[in-house]
Amino acid sequence: MAAARRGLSFWIDIGLIPLINLAAAFLVSGLIVLLIGENPLRAAWLMIYGAFGYGEAWGYTLFYATNFIFVGLAVALAFHAGLFNIGGEGQAYLGGLGIAIVGTFAGFLPRFLAIPAAIFSAALVGGIWGLVPGWLQARRGSHVVVTTILLNFVAASLMAYLLVNVLIRPGQQSPETIVFPHAFWLPQLWTWLGPFGVDLGRSPLNASILLALLCCILFWLLIWKTKLGYEIRVVGHNRDAAVYAGINVGRIVIIAMILSGALAGLMAVNEVLGAQHRVILGFVAGYGYVGIAVALMGRNHPIGIILAAILFGALYQGGSELAFDMPRVSRDIVVVVQGLVILFAGGLEHLFGPLLQARLMRPQRSQP
Structure with missing residues (x-):
């Protein structure tokens, strides 16, 4: 019973x-x-149809959902360690910097090395940016909420400086990098699924959604099937009990924030390698903050995060359609x-x- x-x-x-x-x-x-x-019923119908009513709408909804899965997992992993990582926005932004470094200076790489190198670089730089608040909390007692949210502004300023003064495409006034070689472009799913009768229009949905789902599986295995995951959950539930059990709380805090930052950094893979094929100013577009709601609604579980990410993807895509078809319901609404x-x-x-x-x-x- x-x-x-x-x-x-x-x-x-x-x-x-x-x-x-x-x-x-x-x-x-x-x-x-x-x-x-x-009419709220008509508005609801327009939003649902705009998100799921035709193939291209599905493609855009799942494209946005892919971003939310990455940042939702990032927030959830920190939550399991008892940490509130509000820095997903900055960590995702710096993940784009990792891709920009590889795409700009290692454009000679063949495809089978270029994409893995860019993905690894995005996770590495995002993880390093997550390491900073983790180390400050573990070794200096700085609160991770304060440091992560402040580092978002540092990341935004750093990226603005680099895109304007260092990484900008020669002869270009817009703050963006060069368009990366085709070896760095992720395949669009409409090119894969079209021959099988799956219509996604020309939506930017790309292979990074498979990476997002793989991260969900690895997240579940890490948190519930490994010793490290058990230690993360113990620290998150009761730090005193963790200390009594011989767990190094500081080490777990640092590791959790590194992994959280790496997951957030992978969001840049979807936007940069899958859609823009270059790094542009402000490509994160607030997705890192929405990831907090995705993790909360998904109860920090990968299945819940996937469902919540699809919901917010539908709100983004369906909301755009709603604002177009019902002008009085503006984008602000x-x-x-x-x-x-x-x-x-x-x-x-x-x-x-x-x-x-x-x-x-x-x-x-x-x-x-």
């Missing part, structure tokens, strides 16, 4: 509560749309909808949980 209660509690926490939070967010969003004089989802999934995460747990678990307690 105790096992049944634990199983029920797990599915309530992972499945039912996020759905209720999502429904509440959309209910409030519908009221806002109604207040500006539009769509951002409000996204903010409400983040609010209910994150800030008000425990609004419905305790009552729901009590109601659904009561019959179980009454049985012998």
Whole structure:
């Protein structure tokens, strides 16, 4: 009976509560749309159709979702160690720098080496940028929330300087690197799936989604099937108990932040190698911050993160279609909808949980 209660509690926490939070967010969003004089049901239909109604829409939705999977995993890994990594934005940005270095100065590499080298460089530089706040927390007691959010601004300033003064394409006024050689371009999935009748239009969905799914598998194996993952979870649950068990808490904090930064840095693979084929100013576009909501809604589990990433990908793609087809619902209103989802999934995460747990678990307690 105790096992049944634990199983029920797990599915309530992972499945039912996020759905209720999502429904509440959309209910409030519908009221806002109604207040500006539009039909919320039509708005909801336009958003759903814009995200899933045709092949190219699916491609764009999954393209955005790929970004969110990487940054969601980055935030979740830090969460498991009891750390709140708000630096995914900067770590992803610096991941682009890693790709830019390889793509600009190692353009002679053949394809079978170019793409792995660029991916490794993105993870390496992102991991180094995650190492900085990890080391500061572990060795100097600096709070990781403060250091990661401040390092986002440092990363943005550093990238702006490099793109304007160092990495800029010769003769170009726009702050961006050269277009990388074709050896660095990831295959577009529409070229793979088109011959099989799968229509993705000309969407930028590319092979990096396979890398994102592989990271989800590796994340699960690391956190729940390895000694290091066990130590990360122990540190996240109770640092005093971790110290008593002989775990080096400082080492775990540093390792967790390195891995978290590396996952965030891989987001640049999707944007740079898969879509832009060059590094442009501001390519991260706030995805790192959305990754926090993705991790919260996904309950720091890879399956939940995939589903939450698809949801936010749908909000991005469907929101763009909605703003086009229903002009009174501007892009700002769509951002409000996204903010409400983040609010209910994150800030008000425990609004419905305790009552729901009590109601659904009561019959179980009454049985012998």
